[in-house]
Amino acid sequence: MLKNQSEFMKSTIIALSLFFLSMTSAMCQSSTEEQKIIQLSKDKWQWMADKNVDKLEPLFDDKAKFVHMSGTWKKAEELEIIKTGSIWYKEAKVHDTAVEISGKTAIVWNRITLVAMVRGNEAITEFTVTEVYQKQGKNWKMLALTFSSVRDTHQIKK
Template sequence: MKKLTWFFGTLCILFLSFCYSLGNAKIERETVSYPKDEILALSKKKWKWIIDRQIDSLQVLFDENIVSRQPEIRMDKAGHLDVIKNGNIRYKQISVLETDIQIIDNISTLLTKVEFNFPGRKRAEIKYVTEVFKKSGDDWKLILFQINPI
């Protein structure tokens, strides 16, 4: 009887140790940065930079050959930064409603459903935004930014 109790006690301790190590391994895996997480975080920062008009941060993010399209408007990098800097387009709040992300090699495509709130307007506008990022060295650069009405 003592051997049986000792055996089950040892088995329980081993099982608990195994479960503990599995739990710690899961936590370590969750802290690892994956490209999708990196791109989603970068896109989220981009929206904040646009609202706050942080041109220096956007200057680094935008590729030199970025194509920026909004309904009936096509801009290059300088044009897009100028529109943001001068407040020609001003957002009170931007809420991301849905995001679909696809990464192939060093290209990432985001299709995002976004709600734009403008100062002085009671109704928000919902639009789809397409963002294409390209891995350049260790950094991701935004090469396409397109806003489409729904």
């Protein structure tokens, strides 16, 4: 009987160890994916500031939608706006970021102060920007980007 208890304890310890190891691995993978998405979002802001449509074009899904204070448009229009500078995203100062990943979908919320040139006038505006990404193959593609005007005291719930 003692031998059976000893074997049972060994099996239980091994099973629990494997369980915790797999949970730790899954959490690390999630954290790694979250970090990749956060970096991709940061890169996107820089590419927008640099008017680098060559980097943005493959990031934006062909069916992506962009919601701004003055309207909603699709990928081609957003790229044209960035390229021509009719809206120049000079600088996005990111104050807070939250990410949630569910399957192949990632949602990023950034609380930002946007410094932009809009039709020749500088505008400094507080926004919470919602970005929706989808994993397509090995790459993340942006499906939606929405600017929501908020007060500078707004906090993103994590």
